[in-house]
Each structure stands twice: as structure tokens, then as C-alpha cells.
Amino acid sequence: MLSTYDYLRLLPKAELHCHFVSTMRVSTLVELAAAHDVALKTDDLDALLDYEGLPDFLDVFNAAHLALTTGDEIARVAYEGVEDAVRDGNLRYREYFINPDNFAPRGIDYASLIDAVTDGLVQAERDYGVGFRIVAAINRSLPAATAVRMVETVIAHPRDCVVGIGMDDLTPELTEDPLRFREAYELATRHGLKTSAHVGETMNASPWNVVDALETLGVDRIDHGYRVVDDADALARAAASGIPFTCTPHSTRMLSGWEFDPSHRIAQMVRAGLPVTLATDDAVFFKTDIGREYTDALPGMGMDDAQAARIARAGFEAAWCDPAQRDRMLAEADAQILALSALR
Numbered sequence: 001m002l003s004t005y006d007y008l009r010l011l012p013k014a015e016l017h018c019h020f021v022s023t024m025r026v027s028t029l030v031e032l033a034a035a036h037d038v039a040l041k042t043d044d045l046d047a048l049l050d051y052e053g054l055p056d057f058l059d060v061f062n063a064a065h066l067a068l069t070t071g072d073e074i075a076r077v078a079y080e081g082v083e084d085a086v087r088d089g090n091l092r093y094r095e096y097f098i099n100p101d102n103f104a105p106r107g108i109d110y111a112s113l114i115d116a117v118t119d120g121l122v123q124a125e126r127d128y129g130v131g132f133r134i135v136a137a138i139n140r141s142l143p144a145a146t147a148v149r150m151v152e153t154v155i156a157h158p159r160d161c162v163v164g165i166g167m168d169d170l171t172p173e174l175t176e177d178p179l180r181f182r183e184a185y186e187l188a189t190r191h192g193l194k195t196s197a198h199v200g201e202t203m204n205a206s207p208w209n210v211v212d213a214l215e216t217l218g219v220d221r222i223d224h225g226y227r228v229v230d231d232a233d234a235l236a237r238a239a240a241s242g243i244p245f246t247c248t249p250h251s252t253r254m255l256s257g258w259e260f261d262p263s264h265r266i267a268q269m270v271r272a273g274l275p276v277t278l279a280t281d282d283a284v285f286f287k288t289d290i291g292r293e294y295t296d297a298l299p300g301m302g303m304d305d306a307q308a309a310r311i312a313r314a315g316f317e318a319a320w321c322d323p324a325q326r327d328r329m330l331a332e333a334d335a336q337i338l339a340l341s342a343l344r
């Protein structure tokens, strides 16, 4: 008899909302920060990840970028992150947001960055069978023109594993303002790149940011998007679009204080029929992992086995890999889900 905890932990998972540096082992961060004279507030592994507020978190997030100075270090972080997620939650596939502009202060150019991450992830794929793709992310705190330049760079250095663009962080005015980056999205779409956007995340955001991303930017996926349930018209339009949502339960508890109960906005999204899949967002830096996103959140939200399996499966369905790989992963996931269900 398999416990609910083990069933949820062992479900095969495709994680589609994961920021690359946040998969860095905290022990590796401390080691590399010391090696490269990057200041951390403490060497205590636990205390390092206790934040007083968002600026405190961003200090660690920025330090993680500065601690990566060579291709070998970047490849190592990529590899270790897969190793941990396979152990913690049966990860089978992952898509990574990488902000090329965040690596510029260390002089790491786009192509070198992508090739180093790919080296580590290809090795991990060989050892653990975990597939991957990369999404180049716009850092919204930088100007719209910088975002356009970033997309131009992606287009100028094509890599098979880089399949799309996203956008994270907030504008300098602490808003989401997805339409500020419309030119970058139009350019990416014209060149066959997929697109997603972080929108509708907290109570400071509007449900209409989700609609703007869906209908004006024409995104292929929404990251977060929780506020869409707060407006019936916006929700109906999201449901009609069929566009998938990558939701990150722990970050909603951390940043918005939303408890894991049946009224949680993610549970409302599932009940409304939106294609929802779960992810960690900032795994290590939010003290979570892909297993815990399922084991901690779903029972409290009132989700049963079938709903949990549906959510896990949605991750493979919404993956931006080629269709043959997606079909193969789905067939393997279905076989694993069937085997797990037989033990319940």
C-alpha cells in the first residue's frame, strides 16, 4: 500500500517553471561564493535562506549569479540540480528560465552561458534520463529596449535547446506591465520562438495582466496567473484559450501568504478547467523541491489521486520539446502513473 505522500512524490514530473540559478545546491553556492569573494550574509546554510523580505532574497539570487564565473561551474550547477530533483520528486523533464542579462556583470556572454548549461544538462540527461529545454528570460527591471536586444541575441545564436522566451522579475515601478515588452514578444514570435510570461502573480497584479499576455502578446503559456480567478470574464477568456498555466504553490505561500486549502487560487483554477501544472519557481532558494510542491500542496487543496496525476501529466503535455519526445515522455509517464495507482 503506497501512502499519499509517496504516491505524490513518485508521480513522474515535468517542471516548466524553474529559474536556473535557483536549482543551485546551497552548499555549492557557499563554496563558489567563497572561492570568488562574493559576499553572503552568513555561511550558515539554513540561515542563508531565511529572508526578512524580497530584497533579502534578491541579495542571495544576485550572489548566486556572481558566484558563477566559469563554464565548468555553470555545468556543475546544472548537473547537480537534476540529480537533486530526481531524488526529491521523480523529475523526468525540466525547462529552465535563464536571464542572460544577469550574467553580463561577470562577462559571461550568451552563447557561452547556454553552452555551459547545456553541457551539464546533457550529462545529467545521459545519467538520469531527464530531458530539458531552455527559455531565455527577460528581466523586467531592465528597459524594454534591453529585452529586444536580448531576443535579438537569442535569434543571432540559435541553439536547439533554446525554444522560447519568458519574462520575470518586476518593472522598476514594481509592476508586471506585460505590454511594455510587446516589441520583444513580437520579434520572438516572428522567429518561431515560444513565449510565456510571469503575470497575475500577487494581489498587486491584475487579472487583466493575464488577459493582456494571452490576447495581445499571444503567449503559449502563462507563469503563475493566479489572479485570473478573481474576474469572471478574465477567467472565461483564459479557459477558452486552452493555454496552460505553470503554478508554484510554495511561492504563493511565501510571497502572498495563501494557505494550501480548497479555496487556494490554484485549486480554483483546476476546478475551472484550466490546464494547470506545478513547479518550484525558485526551488533551493525557497526551501522547496519538485516533490514537495505536490506532497505539501495538493492534499490541503483537496486534490485526489486522479487530479494529482492529471496535473503531473499536464506538465508533459505543455512541454516545448519536439512532439516525438513529448509523446514518448507521456507514454512513459502514463505507464508509471498506472503502476503507482495499482499500489494504492
Ligand SMILES: [Zn+2]
Pocket (backbone or CB within 6 Å): 017, 018, 019, 168, 198, 223, 281, 282
Ligand atoms: Zn518564476
